[in-house]
Amino acid sequence: MGLLALLRKLKSSPDRELRILLLGLDNAGKTTLLKQMASEDISHITPTQGFNIKSVQSSGFKLNVWDIGGQRKIRPYWRNYFENTDVLIYVIDSADRKRFEETGIELGDLLDEEKLMGVPVLVYANKQDLFNAAPASEIAEGLNLHGIRGRQWQIQACSAASGEGVKDGMEWVVKNIPKGKK
Amino acid sequence: MKLKRFLLRYYPPGIILEYEQGGLLKTKAIDLLDLRPETDIDDVVDEITRKEPLITPSKVEQVRKLVSRLQEKLSQTDDHHFYLFKVLRAHILPLTNVAFNKSGSSFITGSYDRTCKVWDTSSGEEMHTLEGHRNVVYAIAFNNPYGDKIATGSFDKTCKLWSAETGKCYHTFRGHAAEIVCLAFNPQSTMIATGSMDTSAKLWDIQTGMEVCSLNGHSAEIISLAFNTTGDKLITGSFDHTVSVWHVNSGQRLHTLIGHKAEISSAQFNWDCSLIATGSMDKKCKIWDAHTGQCVGTLSGHDDEVLDVTFDFTGKYLLTASADSTARVYNVTTHQLISKLEGHEGEISKITFNPQGTRVLTASSDKTARVWDHETGECKQVLEGHTDEIFSCAFNYEGTTMITGSKDNTCRIWR
Numbered sequence: 182m183g184l185l186a187l188l189r190k191l192k193s194s195p196d197r198e199l200r201i202l203l204l205g206l207d208n209a210g211k212t213t214l215l216k217q218m219a220s221e222d223i224s225h226i227t228p229t230q231g232f233n234i235k236s237v238q239s240s241g242f243k244l245n246v247w248d249i250g251g252q253r254k255i256r257p258y259w260r261n262y263f264e265n266t267d268v269l270i271y272v273i274d275s276a277d278r279k280r281f282e283e284t285g286i287e288l289g290d291l292l293d294e295e296k297l298m299g300v301p302v303l304v305y306a307n308k309q310d311l312f313n314a315a316p317a318s319e320i321a322e323g324l325n326l327h328g329i330r331g332r333q334w335q336i337q338a339c340s341a342a343s344g345e346g347v348k349d350g351m352e353w354v355v356k357n358i359p360k361g362k363k
Numbered sequence: 364m365k366l367k368r369f370l371l372r373y374y375p376p377g378i379i380l381e382y383e384q385g386g387l388l389k390t391k392a393i394d395l396l397d398l399r400p401e402t403d404i405d406d407v408v409d410e411i412t413r414k415e416p417l418i419t420p421s422k423v424e425q426v427r428k429l430v431s432r433l434q435e436k437l438s439q440t441d442d443h444h445f446y447l448f449k450v451l452r453a454h455i456l457p458l459t460n461v462a463f464n465k466s467g468s469s470f471i472t473g474s475y476d477r478t479c480k481v482w483d484t485s486s487g488e489e490m491h492t493l494e495g496h497r498n499v500v501y502a503i504a505f506n507n508p509y510g511d512k513i514a515t516g517s518f519d520k521t522c523k524l525w526s527a528e529t530g531k532c533y534h535t536f537r538g539h540a541a542e543i544v545c546l547a548f549n550p551q552s553t554m555i556a557t558g559s560m561d562t563s564a565k566l567w568d569i570q571t572g573m574e575v576c577s578l579n580g581h582s583a584e585i586i587s588l589a590f591n592t593t594g595d596k597l598i599t600g601s602f603d604h605t606v607s608v609w610h611v612n613s614g615q616r617l618h619t620l621i622g623h624k625a626e627i628s629s630a631q632f633n634w635d636c637s638l639i640a641t642g643s644m645d646k647k648c649k650i651w652d653a654h655t656g657q658c659v660g661t662l663s664g665h666d667d668e669v670l671d672v673t674f675d676f677t678g679k680y681l682l683t684a685s686a687d688s689t690a691r692v693y694n695v696t697t698h699q700l701i702s703k704l705e706g707h708e709g710e711i712s713k714i715t716f717n718p719q720g721t722r723v724l725t726a727s728s729d730k731t732a733r734v735w736d737h738e739t740g741e742c743k744q745v746l747e748g749h750t751d752e753i754f755s756c757a758f759n760y761e762g763t764t765m766i767t768g769s770k771d772n773t774c775r776i777w778r
Contacts (some may be wrong), residue, residue, distance in 0.1 A: 183712025231457040
């Protein structure tokens with residue numbers, strides 16, 4: 182994955198190839214999720230200082246997933262990656278109730294972005310393996326996901342650590358590919 | 364015509380003549396690309412005197428001294444061992460490309476954090492942050508040999524021209540419809556060429572900031588471009604599998620180099636502008652006659668995509684770097700394989716010679732950069748320390764300092 186490979190993934194992808202943006206606050210579990218999708222070892226994951234990209238096969242589609250670091254100082258740069266996004270995946274740490282408000286604001290800002298207009302959004306309610314995790318329904322309500330207009334959306338409970346629920350989410354992604362890609 | 368003075372050029376070996384004609388100061392170069400330490404100096408001086416009317420009998424002794432100085436420089440053995448000199452926590456996000464100015468006194472780094480930074484090589488101090496782009500700064504260049512200006516090409520579709528001394532932005536060049544991913548100054552430093560994902564290349568006037576012309580004709584993204592040494596021709600490499608040769612003054616396409624079966628990754632001229640080398644995702648490297656546009660050789664051998672190609676300064680050797688984690692050194696004339704550079708544990712995305720043409724530097728996704736002997740293929744040094752892929756690397760003009768830029772957001776100086 183040198184610079185040239187980045188350019189190839191940047192260009193408008195051909196049929197059956199999707200560009201997926203994976204965002205969320207720091208420590209939400211984005212990189213663990215990405216590695217789980219790619220069936221890679223998840224035992225040594227450190228905060229993402231930049232980005233990771235992996236290509237994952239799902240239902241005959243090649244999903245190019247861009248995992249961008251979620252630390253506050255990096256968030257202003259998320260917009261560098263908006264162009265040509267087919268599906269947005271937003272990851273939430275369901276056990277970190279203190280930050281629900283913060284994550285809600287970030288998600289709201291993303292949904293207001295012109296370049297992401299109409300892009301389907303999948304919210305992963307991650308870390309369901311933790312005992313104090315909020316259920317997906319509570320998060321959907323707290324973040325007012327039901328108020329989302331003009332795009333497909335879905336919330337999926339999951340545990341990136343165990344892999345539970347991750348596949349279901351990806352199946353939703355492939356089913357909700359924007360028109361013209363199918 | 365009156366000869367004013369001589370200038371010595373070490374890499375590639377040559378003598379520059381500064382002369383006066385019709386009241387104007389002009390220069391011309393005598394290339395001595397084939398000079399060796401053992402070359403008979405009388406033969407060389409005789410040939411120069413015969414061919415060059417500016418060299419009158421009174422100047423012959425001076426020419427002899429200059430040639431002998433070049434020979435001395437060539438015979439210096441080069442066993443420089445590089446140490447990590449400094450780690451620069453350069454950017455908030457991964458680096459893209461890096462480049463030195465000619466003397467190597469300063470260098471620039473581009474980044475996903477939308478800035479380009481100017482660094483002092485000897486102290487590792489940041490001199491300027493060039494801010495203003497609204498997206499990734501991908502392609503960067505100094506206007507070498509002058510080194511007083513910097514150009515940056517961004518995913519925000521614009522190119523900016525900056526003062527290297529003050530960091531002030533002179534011009535923003537607008538007109539591309541997609542990301543700018545490659546750029547170059549012409550050797551005279553009067554124009555900038557930019558290549559874009561919008562499938563076009565454009566030429567811009569440095570003085571006025573206006574577009575000079577648009578080079579249209581590719582059917583896919585342009586990801587590589589280069590001027591020849593004289594600056595009258597430009598080549599563009601594209602994801603449409605072809606390379607175009609353009610006449611700079613007219614904007615006309617002179618040749619289309621057709622033959623690769625997949626995307627082009629890199630296209631380069633040799634020093635004397637007679638040949639073009641191209642690398643492709645089809646795992647091959649091709650050599651083309653720059654005047655006729657004919658393919659004169661195909662170098663097969665890599666098991667995976669060729670990601671970078673480059674000539675040495677004199678044009679005797681050609682380097683290829685591949686996703687198969689090896690690099691190769693070829694003889695440009697015979698197309699014979701001289702050595703295989705094996706040892707990296709991941710794809711090699713950048714490869715470069717030192718200016719002397721005696722050492723090769725490779726940058727790899729295995730987080731190391733390596734220094735190689737080009738003749739034997741022996742790995743002289745493994746430069747370890749980066750914690751993520753290395754995207755870019757460069758030598759300074761003396762060949763005594765190297766920089767590496769990585770996805771780990773840092774830049775390292777080795778000397």
